[in-house]
Amino acid sequence: MRVRSAAPPRLPKWLSAFGAVSVLLLIASQALALAFTPPDRDMGETMKILYVHVPSAWIAFLAFGAVACGSALYLWKRDIRYDVFAAAAAELGTVLIALTIVQGSIWARPTWGVWWTWDPRLTTTAIMLLVYAGYLALRSFTDDEERRARWSAAVGIIGAINVPIVWYSVKWWRTIHQAQSTTESVDDIFLAAFLLNLVTFTLLFVYLLLMRFHVAQLERTADARLEEHAIGGVVHV
Amino acid sequence: MSDWVYVGAAYGLTWIGLAVYSLSVFARRRKAARNLEDLGE
Numbered sequence: 001m002r003v004r005s006a007a008p009p010r011l012p013k014w015l016s017a018f019g020a021v022s023v024l025l026l027i028a029s030q031a032l033a034l035a036f037t038p039p040d041r042d043m044g045e046t047m048k049i050l051y052v053h054v055p056s057a058w059i060a061f062l063a064f065g066a067v068a069c070g071s072a073l074y075l076w077k078r079d080i081r082y083d084v085f086a087a088a089a090a091e092l093g094t095v096l097i098a099l100t101i102v103q104g105s106i107w108a109r110p111t112w113g114v115w116w117t118w119d120p121r122l123t124t125t126a127i128m129l130l131v132y133a134g135y136l137a138l139r140s141f142t143d144d145e146e147r148r149a150r151w152s153a154a155v156g157i158i159g160a161i162n163v164p165i166v167w168y169s170v171k172w173w174r175t176i177h178q179a180q181s182t183t184e185s186v187d188d189i190f191l192a193a194f195l196l197n198l199v200t201f202t203l204l205f206v207y208l209l210l211m212r213f214h215v216a217q218l219e220r221t222a223d224a225r226l227e228e229h230a231i232g233g234v235v236h237v
Numbered sequence: 238m239s240d241w242v243y244v245g246a247a248y249g250l251t252w253i254g255l256a257v258y259s260l261s262v263f264a265r266r267r268k269a270a271r272n273l274e275d276l277g278e
């Protein structure tokens with residue numbers, strides 16, 4: 001008996017509309033932040049970099065949390081879809097943490113007078129980038145799907161330990177990177193613009209993650225079909 | 238340099254980065270869909 005592999009995954013109908021709305025809201029929130037927030041007393045207009053820098057770091061942390069969850073679920077359930085989800089989140093998170101580092105470097109130059117310094121926050125963030133770049137590189141080391149998923153899950157779970165270290169680095173060590181602001185330490189106009197951008201970046205993150213996961217499943221199905229055609233046999237996916 | 242040069246660079250690189258990544262995802266989706274079509278799906 002010939003058994004067909006699973007049907008190609010379908011893109012949920014609402015996802016495209018959700019993506020379009022997310023992009024439009026993000027453009028609007030960025031424009032509002034740039035046009036309507038006043039310059040900071042000390043940092044001047046460069047303070048506006050906060051409205052992309054912190055949301056980028058936030059969604060990178062969310063992505064790495066998703067990697068850890070997907071990895072743990074894979075090890076528990078042994079369902080390869082959790083590994084595919086974790087890999088999609090790792091790719092997105094790596095792009096975002098790289099952008100966070102670039103934005104921070106651009107902000108550091110006028111504020112600290114240097115593009116880069118081996119400050120604890122910057123160093124732990126650079127380590128985070130290397131860990132997840134390594135996670136993605138590791139996945140190309142073997143064609144065995146189960147082995148790749150097991151190795152990746154181990155790195156995905158251990159790598160997430162760095163997320164709280166990056167977050168608390170400004171509290172645990174002496175650092176020139178400022179600590180997290182609180183609702184008492186910033187004016188309402190800054191807080192409103194910041195929260196608006198945090199929400200819209202999060203919406204875009206959800207869209208990109210679901211889209212990347214869909215594409216990864218589609219690629220996996222296409223690869224399985226090609227294999228079926230090549231060997232003329234049965235492949236389970 | 239003016240503060241706005243740094244602000245523009247940070248926002249510009251962010252948007253370019255996100256746009257390039259999004260386009261790469263859509264390109265991979267088209268390629269996978271085309272492969273499935275070629276196989277009669």
